[in-house]
Amino acid sequence: MxxxxxxxxxxxxxxxxxxxxxxxxxxxxxxxxxxxxxxxxxxxxxxxxxxxxxxxxxxxxxxxxxxxxxxxxxxxxxxxxxxxxxxxxxxxxxxxxxxxxxxxxxxxxxxxxxxxxxxxxxxxxxxxxxxxxxxxxxxxxxxxxxxxxxxxxxxxxxxxxxxxxxxxxxxxxxxxxxxxxxFRAGAWQPAAGAAPEWNRGAYLVQGLGHCAACHSARNRWGGLAQEGLLLGGALEGWHAPALGGTQMPQQELVQLLQTGVAATASATGPMAEVVFGSTQYLSGDDLRAMATYLQTLPAPVPAAAPVARARDAPLGSKVYAQHCAQCHGEQGEGRPGAFAALAGNRAVTLQDPSNVVRMVLQGGYPPATAGNPRPYGMPPFSHQLSDAEVAAVSSFVRQSWGNMAPAVGTIEIYRAREKRGR
Structure with a gap:
């Protein structure tokens, strides 16, 4: 023995x-x-x-x-x-x-x-x-x-x-x-046969831009999953969306990185800091190169589960009419140069509703940039709306005007408030 x-x-x-x-x-x-x-x-x-x-x-x-x-x-x-x-x-x-x-x-x-x-x-x-x-x-x-x-x-x-x-x-x-x-130390190798603009964009996105640090999911130990695909990830209570599969025209994507706002999108949360301190200063050639590379990334596979409908659509419609329609329009059309459209807005229809909930609760501003020095902001509604009202209006904008995204439950609002210390 x-x-x-x-x-x-x-x-x-x-x-x-x-x-x-x-x-x-x-x-x-x-x-x-x-x-x-x-x-x-x-x-x-x-x-x-x-x-x-x-x-x-x-x-x-x-x-x-x-x-x-x-x-x-x-x-x-x-x-x-x-x-x-x-x-x-x-x-x-x-x-x-x-x-x-x-x-x-x-x-x-x-x-x-x-x-x-x-x-x-x-x-x-x-x-x-x-x-x-x-x-x-x-x-x-x-x-x-x-x-x-x-x-x-x-x-x-x-x-x-x-x-x-x-x-x-x-x-x-x-x-x-x-x-x-x-981790494995690597060296940059341009893709053979790719255009110089594509390779420049890939170098900036994969290297100094370190986009994968936020826009890739991590496992429980902090390891990046499918880093090169930039399929989206969580960041300080926000959701950094997948960067592939966007239907945004190249010039609009360049505008978003350069000014923080575009016709159907605006940079908020941690991304607003990136535009404010980084991408607004990059050359037009480099921004176009990054957009060229990003637009070749594959789109994430959509969830197969059916979209859950909101349980209290009338409440969501009422809250939207009272607090949101004045800026974002009765049909979610927004106001060009001021407030982004909600209809067809990719950030609104993400599978993960964190960004919509965050914006309703805490509001926010796009970054002040040379191309948009006085951005229009959104006030916080965390002290004005109940959990049920925040859930209802979040669900309403995610399921109106052709938007098709899962409804938001009150438990998700409660958890978001807890993370922010109410």
Missing amino acids: RTRIRHVLVLLAALLVAGVAAVAWLNLRGEAPAPQLLRASGAATAPADPTVLEKGAYLARAGNCMGCHTVPGGAQYAGGRGIETPFGMVYAPNLTPDADTGLGRWTPDAFWRALHHGRSLDGRLLYPAFPYPQYTRVLREDSDALFAYLQSLAPVKAPAKPHQLQFPFNTQAALAVWRALY
């Missing part, structure tokens, strides 16, 4: 050692030692070419780096903003060239390793709230230009805030296992 137990323990120990070795190998695969990671203290750097700095500033906009690395009202790129994850809060670090708390002692090689391999200066594994699973595709020349721009910023002393993650997700061991399962 003792001999059998001893054999089992030896086998388990061998399996454990093999598992640890496999995880270590999977985390190191393809990672060559960087020539120079640490810049000597006090060492001067040659001033960057203005053209390189201009390119780096543009790439920082394309990646919306400031959006995550700036606390509202705080110093730009100084970090400290919290990013919610299912496992706890992750805080963005300081990207300014402060020698003690920022990137002041980093080298281009160290920065490239962070983007390409997800490692910090000291070799620690980085949490994928920093989207290196997408940034790994960024070209080295773009990484160097982006780093040169960040090094040109005024240094700000801002120590990193410790992450607030649950055990075991706050350990490097757990992160190493996650990376072994869900």
